[in-house]
Amino acid sequence: MREVFHEQLDSIFLDLADICGRVKAAVHLATEALLTGDIDVAERVIGDDVAIDLARERVEDSAFSLLSLQQPVAGDLRTLVAALRMVTELERMGDLSVHVAKIARLRVPNIAVPAEVQPTISQMAEVAEHMVDKVSAIITHRDVAAAIELGRDDEVMDRLRRLSFTELLSDDWQHGVEAAVDIALLGRYYERIADHAVSVANRVVFVVTGENPAAVSSNP
Amino acid sequence: MREVFHEQLDSIFLDLADICGRVKAAVHLATEALLTGDIDVAERVIGDDVAIDLARERVEDSAFSLLSLQQPVAGDLRTLVAALRMVTELERMGDLSVHVAKIARLRVPNIAVPAEVQPTISQMAEVAEHMVDKVSAIITHRDVAAAIELGRDDEVMDRLRRLSFTELLSDDWQHGVEAAVDIALLGRYYERIADHAVSVANRVVFVVTGENPAAVSSNP
Numbered sequence: 001m002r003e004v005f006h007e008q009l010d011s012i013f014l015d016l017a018d019i020c021g022r023v024k025a026a027v028h029l030a031t032e033a034l035l036t037g038d039i040d041v042a043e044r045v046i047g048d049d050v051a052i053d054l055a056r057e058r059v060e061d062s063a064f065s066l067l068s069l070q071q072p073v074a075g076d077l078r079t080l081v082a083a084l085r086m087v088t089e090l091e092r093m094g095d096l097s098v099h100v101a102k103i104a105r106l107r108v109p110n111i112a113v114p115a116e117v118q119p120t121i122s123q124m125a126e127v128a129e130h131m132v133d134k135v136s137a138i139i140t141h142r143d144v145a146a147a148i149e150l151g152r153d154d155e156v157m158d159r160l161r162r163l164s165f166t167e168l169l170s171d172d173w174q175h176g177v178e179a180a181v182d183i184a185l186l187g188r189y190y191e192r193i194a195d196h197a198v199s200v201a202n203r204v205v206f207v208v209t210g211e212n213p214a215a216v217s218s219n220p
Numbered sequence: 221m222r223e224v225f226h227e228q229l230d231s232i233f234l235d236l237a238d239i240c241g242r243v244k245a246a247v248h249l250a251t252e253a254l255l256t257g258d259i260d261v262a263e264r265v266i267g268d269d270v271a272i273d274l275a276r277e278r279v280e281d282s283a284f285s286l287l288s289l290q291q292p293v294a295g296d297l298r299t300l301v302a303a304l305r306m307v308t309e310l311e312r313m314g315d316l317s318v319h320v321a322k323i324a325r326l327r328v329p330n331i332a333v334p335a336e337v338q339p340t341i342s343q344m345a346e347v348a349e350h351m352v353d354k355v356s357a358i359i360t361h362r363d364v365a366a367a368i369e370l371g372r373d374d375e376v377m378d379r380l381r382r383l384s385f386t387e388l389l390s391d392d393w394q395h396g397v398e399a400a401v402d403i404a405l406l407g408r409y410y411e412r413i414a415d416h417a418v419s420v421a422n423r424v425v426f427v428v429t430g431e432n433p434a435a436v437s438s439n440p
Contacts, residue, residue, distance in 0.1 A: 064297075064298075064301070067297055067301070068293050068294065068297055071291040071293070073288050073291070074288065077284075077287055077288055078284075081284070081287070081301070081304065084301065084304075084305075085304075085305075085308065088305065088308075165401075168397060168401065169397060169398055169401070173397055176397075177388060177389060177393055177396075177397055177400040178389055180397040180400060180401055181385075181388065181389070181400055181401060181404040184401040184404055184405060185404060185405075185408065188405065188408060
């Protein structure tokens with residue numbers, strides 16, 4: 001009975017890693033749409049989000065029936081509840097990619113991000129995509145060390161966000177209010193994707209160690 | 221045994237309503253700080269957020285021990301898992317109020333919102349605060365009808381957000397990029413508070429009826 005339970009639990013974690021893969025694709029394509037102004041790619045990100053929502057529902061259903069039928073306690077219970085929370089955050093990361101794609105779509109045939117800010121936005125997108133990719137591996141391998149490491153990527157993201165503000169608030173800014181607002185919101189979306197990635201990674205740490213990352217990293 | 225369980229479950233819902241009250245105060249004071257440039261009020265919102273975080277931890281601990289010790293099934297299980305999700309969203313609404321307070325603090329001794337946009341921002345804040353207040357009552361009374369109604373307030377919020385964009389992107393805008401960016405982000409924060417309020421209300425509908433709001437409102 002417990003063996004069946006753990007097989008089903010593993011299968012839920014595989015589903016979570018699979019959703020992470022879909023989110024990574026969403027972040028990647030949304031950024032492509034943003035930097036090239038390709039409306040078809042933007043529409044694809046927006047349309048594909050339904051698949052992430054459905055995958056989230058499947059994980060929720062599996063987790064609920066496991067909770068109900070197997071009545072796990074202690075670590076197993078903690079793991080299942082964590083899975084429920086992780087899937088909510090992964091879905092949200094998908095939604096945030098859709099927000100990026102919608103800004104891209106809104107500005108077609110133009111490109112929302114002026115050339116001089118493209119390096120910063122493109123780096124933010126890269127960091128976000130890279131973090132989502134790492135989270136997928138962290139979930140698959142229950143990798144506590146990598147989860148704790150992820151905080152560093154998040155610091156890079158924070159620095160890039162501050163840089164983007166410096167750029168759009170400088171006296172040299174010549175792209176008007178609309179582009180500035182787009183960039184401020186885009187920065188917010190990528191930053192939130194990164195925040196959720198860290199949060200999902202932290203839940204993996206909690207699942208494996210029973211402690212929060214701060215406690216784990218201070219007790220090596 | 222089951223009676224004790226339901227008493228403890230009720231007590232968790234009282235705690236959720238209590239957190240809602242704190243969030244309401246945070247939204248209210250953050251807006252006051254924003255519209256008056258009062259740094260003490262801004263600092264108070266930022267400092268008080270710790271109490272919301274601690275209250276969230278207490279709810280999580282209670283819900284976990286109930287899950288572990290009582291092993292609820294069916295409706296009781298659904299309710300407890302919903303409570304865990306609701307408390308995460310309520311905490312997030314507190315964080316968003318802190319973001320508003322931080323924009324207020326950043327611009328002291330000035331006021332972040334130019335006079336001509338204050339009516340719109342102030343209405344957004346009012347709608348958000350009102351929605352949080354309603355959510356508190358919805359949680360306390362498990363009020364499905366009021367929860368479904370809350371979607372209408374959210375439509376008002378969406379209209380106000382669009383209005384704020386119209387204002388800051390108009391040719392008459394004379395307050396520069398910084399104020400525009402502040403307002404775009406403020407709009408996003410209030411909008412997200414409203415989104416979370418709707419989501420918490422929807423979870424109450426699910427707890428009471430076992431169905432999602434769309435299904436309930438189409439089967440009156």
